[in-house]
């Protein structure tokens with residue numbers, strides 16, 4: 007691809023100057039660049055073309071650039087391709103018999119980690135993990151799990167005799183020249199090698215310090231034979247491999263017209279080529295986790311980084327392919343933004359600063375990788391995670407303006423998560439406004455006594471959402487709450503009898519998004535500053551109530567008459583559901599097949615009946631309507647044979663009007679059920695049948711321990727966490 011692009015650069019650019027030029031990269035994956043539901047018979051390497059054309063788009067802005075993926079089994083694919091390329095349109099689309107999809111980004115937060123997947127008995131293989139930013143991830147993973155680690159890198163551990171007693175770069179160069187008589191340039195290279203071997207030895211010491219058994223093998227990941235040999239030797243020493251961390255990578259930046267094919271291979275092979283070899287070599291190992299160090303360059307492209315973008319785009323496709331091939335494996339490609347370390351030199355760091363892109367601290371990136379990879383979480387449905395330092399500008403995806411209507415974005419192809427950046431002032435809540443502070447106890451909030459799990463009162467997410475809406479609205483008088491997005495449970499607030507916790511609501515500076523104002527809101531424990539709940543709240547004019555429903559009930563007729571039809575299901579308060587009287591929101595529940603249900607939700611108690619000194623005399627949302635949704639999801643999980651589930655995240659809650667105090671009718675479409683997660687969309691109607699709110703991407707974690715926790719629904723202990 008690189009040679010071909012280099013060869014046609016001149017004619018493309020002159021065509022662009024005279025009439026117009028089109029560069030199209032075509033894939034033959036599944037019609038969604040590997041993120042579709044079709045079986046995975048495609049080759050991940052085909053996704054390299056994505057990285058190539060995205061880079062070309064940055065280097066050649068005058069050329070119209072498209073990347074189109076055709077489903078392998080779509081016989082009329084070439085006709086679809088011709089249709090698609092006949093228009094200007096989004097850069098990255100897939101075409102399959104069911105239509106055109108555009109790959110889109112969805113911003114999510116990390117959420118609370120669930121059950122661990124790796125433990126002391128697991129073995130981690132980390133390629134490129136002895137040095138650079140990957141080492142921080144491997145160390146965090148080893149620290150969290152206690153698992154033994156086998157490391158592979160090119161650097162030999164031993165250092166030459168002349169290096170003894172030379173602690174740094176300058177003294178090493180001096181000692182090398184004096185002892186070996188080599189040139190200055192050769193001495194500089196030798197010194198870098200010695201420093202690399204010290205970095206690798208220090209990593210091994212760190213691993214032993216955190217209690218991890220470890221070993222190291224020197225091998226070039228670009229050499230398939232040497233790589234396989236190193237893996238076999240590690241397996242022989244530590245045992246079968248349960249987790250693979252692939253972080254090997256180098257840069258060799260050059261613009262397309264300066265590319266050297268050998269350089270391209272040097273960049274592509276240790277990343278993408280090596281991953282293919284590793285997965286083949288590990289085909290019979292009990293792999294549970296594959297964590298891949300990709301790059302934001304793979305997702306967005308970057309001028310001067312064509313082979314690097316191609317390699318990283320391939321890594322992301324490998325993660326998607328793996329989930330198809332071996333669904334028991336938790337595979338992620340982390341598309342990292344730049345780190346404060348590793349291959350980012352001071353020159354590169356200032357370039358990123360000028361682009362508004364912050365640097366991720368290696369330790370916080372490493373800890374995130376460990377949390378996300380080693381435990382179940384709601385991120386399970388993603389295979390590609392773009393991770394940027396907090397507040398970083400997103401590289402704007404290049405897009406040609408034009409008349410072709412944009413296709414619907416493909417759901418959740420990639421995710422953007424924020425990490426505290428190096429020296430990030432926003433990491434400290436002091437830079438944000440405190441909207442309110444509240445002392446929370448069972449005595450001052452009697453409704454908590456009716457929301458008890460595992461013997462402790464737990465602040466419900468529905469109440470947290472109400473308070474976050476209040477925090478945002480209090481700074482924007484006169485504006486209505488139009489939407490809450492990226493709602494996430496970070497940590498539960500639990501209370502025993504007689505204890506109280508101070509809760510703080512903080513809001514970011516409001517920003518304008520289209521014609522609305524957006525505030526990022528967080529509820530924190532005031533004492534330890536740990537986040538409890540998080541959301542982005544949008545205020546302004548609400549969209550009109552949609553005429554057609556997003557979720558059609560299976561038996562549409564019954565909605566008009568106000569009756570519910572379907573298989574009746576008892577809410578079962580006190581048995582199936584742990585909720586006491588302050589939260590007994592459900593009146594009727596009807597299942598309409600395995601993936602659809604309808605429920606009647608009672609009008610919520612007044613705020614003053616649920617707590618002393620409420621923030622307002624009326625609800626901004628409706629805690630019973632929202633909690634009613636979580637309750638029916640518990641029932642749906644139980645109907646599917648699970649002990650229950652608890653909410654962790656909601657992508658979006660849109661409000662079209664006020665919830666009626668008389669109650670609402672709730673329609674739920676279950677998109678996914680089990681084994682560890684349940685995902686649904688929901689819609690609420692008022693008694694006149696008008697849609698008042700819609701929720702998308704409601705995720706609940708299913709956990710084996712919940713059955714016991716639900717049964718202990720009386721406060722048993724004094725204390726709190």
Ligand SMILES: NC(=O)c1ccc[n+]([C@@H]2O[C@H](COP(=O)([O-])OP(=O)(O)OC[C@H]3O[C@@H](n4cnc5c(N)ncnc54)[C@H](OP(=O)(O)O)[C@@H]3O)[C@@H](O)[C@H]2O)c1
Pocket residue numbers: 133134135136137138139140158159160161202225226227228252253254255256276299300301302341342343344345346347348349350
């Ligand atoms: N730093 C960033 O800002 C950033 C951003 C996004 C993504 N990433 C990705 O993170 C990973 C680590 O990057 P880094 O910044 O830590 O770079 P680094 O400091 O240069 O470290 C690169 C690592 O890869 C290993 N490696 C390189 N080529 C290898 C080969 N052929 N065979 C075996 N091991 C090899 C190196 O070990 P030896 O030298 O001992 O072989 C070293 O452990 C890369 O995959 C990179 O693409 C980094």
